[in-house]
Structure formats: structure tokens, C-alpha cells
Amino acid sequence: MSDAFITVLGAKGFIGQHLVAHLQRSGVSCFAPQRGDPSVFTRPLGHVVYAMGLTADFRSRPLDTVEAHVCFLRRLLQEAQFESLTYLSSTRVYAGASQTCESARLHVNPNDPSDLYNLSKLMGESLCLHGGHAQMKVARLSNIVGLRPDPDIFIDQLLEEGCRTGQVRLRTALASRKDYLYIDDAVDLLIRIALAPETGIFNVASGEAVRNQSVVDALHSHMGFEVSVQPDAPVWDFTPVDMAKTQARFGFVAQPFARYFPHFLQQYRKKRNLHGLP
Numbered sequence: 001m002s003d004a005f006i007t008v009l010g011a012k013g014f015i016g017q018h019l020v021a022h023l024q025r026s027g028v029s030c031f032a033p034q035r036g037d038p039s040v041f042t043r044p045l046g047h048v049v050y051a052m053g054l055t056a057d058f059r060s061r062p063l064d065t066v067e068a069h070v071c072f073l074r075r076l077l078q079e080a081q082f083e084s085l086t087y088l089s090s091t092r093v094y095a096g097a098s099q100t101c102e103s104a105r106l107h108v109n110p111n112d113p114s115d116l117y118n119l120s121k122l123m124g125e126s127l128c129l130h131g132g133h134a135q136m137k138v139a140r141l142s143n144i145v146g147l148r149p150d151p152d153i154f155i156d157q158l159l160e161e162g163c164r165t166g167q168v169r170l171r172t173a174l175a176s177r178k179d180y181l182y183i184d185d186a187v188d189l190l191i192r193i194a195l196a197p198e199t200g201i202f203n204v205a206s207g208e209a210v211r212n213q214s215v216v217d218a219l220h221s222h223m224g225f226e227v228s229v230q231p232d233a234p235v236w237d238f239t240p241v242d243m244a245k246t247q248a249r250f251g252f253v254a255q256p257f258a259r260y261f262p263h264f265l266q267q268y269r270k271k272r273n274l275h276g277l278p
Contacts, residue, residue, distance in 0.1 A: 004195050005046030007031040014148040016051040022187045045082040047194045056152050058117045069120035077131045084135035086194040087128045089121045091142045091205055091241050101242040102201040137193055142205035142241055145264055146183025147271055155215060159268060162225035170212060170229045176236040177209040182260040189252055198249055206254035207243035222265040
């Protein structure tokens with residue numbers, strides 16, 4: 001691994017920052033170009049991790065979303081020099097699907113503005129897999145728990161609300177479930193995927209369905225937030241992500257939520273200087 005050379009595109013983003021830090025700690029040579037750096041089309045890039053993209057603001061920036069997920073990728077595939085490319089997608093693409101394995105048939109609706117994200121990610125995936133390059137991988141990431149500059153996933157939003165008001169109010173039922181994966185596990189697995197000879201689609205998730213109840217219990221215990229649930233809040237239940245393929249190829253075992261989440265909350269408190277909390 002120390003002889004590898006990895007280029008991280010989107011190195012200023014949440015995943016990209018953590019990838020670069022992990023590579024530097026591991027002694028792996030890496031290139032983290034600034035946005036718009038023309039040298040990505042003229043120098044050898046080694047193994048590329050394509051971490052460019054929009055998440056929470058994709059609805060207000062649809063053209064930028066497609067540019068990041070598809071258009072820049074198309075130019076990179078046509079002009080750049082690289083050994084392999086790992087495209088970061090999302091397990092959001094499984095919304096409405098009966099299965100969450102990598103070969104599952106997926107459902108999107110162009111009439112739904114929320115599906116713009118999934119449509120653009122799936123176009124990027126398809127372009128990678130069928131764009132004429134041999135060493136192409138797609139990593140479908142779950143909800144990644146880790147320190148980030150802006151609130152993105154559900155947990156971040158609860159923490160922002162709790163720090164502001166001392167309370168969190170759920171708009172989905174306590175029985176609702178999601179898959180969460182700790183950032184340390186995510187970046188380690190992504191680098192292994194990027195450097196492996198295997199190609200195709202791989203889920204990058206925990207496979208553990210974590211209930212809202214577990215999240216808010218930890219927020220109450222470790223942050224002191226009072227918790228309430230909106231009356232008649234619906235149950236939002238995402239089918240657990242199928243990790244059989246990734247586990248078989250990479251021997252991957254994610255840390256359980258109950259183990260890493262208290263540590264993450266300690267990191268969050270330290271970052272926000274929340275010394276007055278319990």
C-alpha cells in the first residue's frame with residue numbers, strides 16, 4: 001500500500017478531507033488537487049477516488065449537482081490518465097427498492113425533484129461502469145457519522161438543533177431505522193476498494209439497522225438533550241443495506257453503532273467547546 005499513489009478529487013469535502021488525512025497518516029502518497037486545477041488532465045493520477053458531489057443542497061443547485069456527479073466525470077474519463085477510478089455514490093439510490101444488494105433493480109421518478117440526486121448518481125455509476133475503462137469501481141456510501149463542517153445527515157441536524165435549543169424534536173417515529181457507518185471504517189474500506197483488483201459496485205455501509213430510539217437515548221445520555229416526538233410521526237424504515245458482497249470480498253466488519261457513537265459525541269463536544277454539557 002505504501003507504494004500506491006492515490007488522487008482524491010473533492011478533497012475539501014467531508015469524505016475527501018478524511019480520506020486525505022487517513023492516507024497521510026498511513027504514509028500513502030496522495031494528490032489532493034484544488035477545484036479547477038487543470039493538472040488533473042495532464043499528469044498521471046494513479047488510483048482516483050472521485051469524492052466530488054453535492055448532498056444536502058442538491059435541490060437548490062440542480063445544475064451544479066449534475067456537473068459534479070456526471071459532467072466533470074465524463075471529461076475525466078475522456079482526458080485523464082489513471083490506473084483505476086472509484087466513484088463515490090450513495091445507498092440513497094436504494095430508496096423504494098425491495099432489495100439493497102449491488103445488483104438490485106432500482107426505481108427513480110424524474111417527476112420527483114428529490115430524485116434528481118439519485119438520477120445523477122446513477123448516471124455517474126453507469127458512466128463509470130460502461131465508459132470504456134477497465135478498472136472502475138462504484139462505492140455506495142451509507143449515512144456516514146463523523147465530524148463535518150456543515151450538518152448533512154439526520155444525526156448532524158439533531159445535534160445542531162440540540163446545541164441551539166437544548167432539545168430535539170423528532171418528526172419520524174422512534175421505531176424508524178437507518179444504516180450508519182463510522183467515518184474511520186468508511187475511509188479505510190474506500191482505500192481498500194480503490195487499491196483492490198476487484199471492479200464493479202460495492203456497498204459501503206454497516207448493515208446494521210439503527211433505530212431512532214438508540215440515537216436519541218445517546219443524545220440524552222451524553223449531550224443532555226431533552227427529546228420529544230411529533231404526534232403521529234411516521235415510521236421511516238429503510239431496508240437494511242446488504243453487505244454480503246463487500247464482506248465476502250474484503251472481510252469487512254463495521255464497528256457497531258453502540259461502540260463508536262459515544263466516542264463521536266465526545267469529539268463533537270470538544271469541537272464545539274460544549275464543556276457545560278453533562
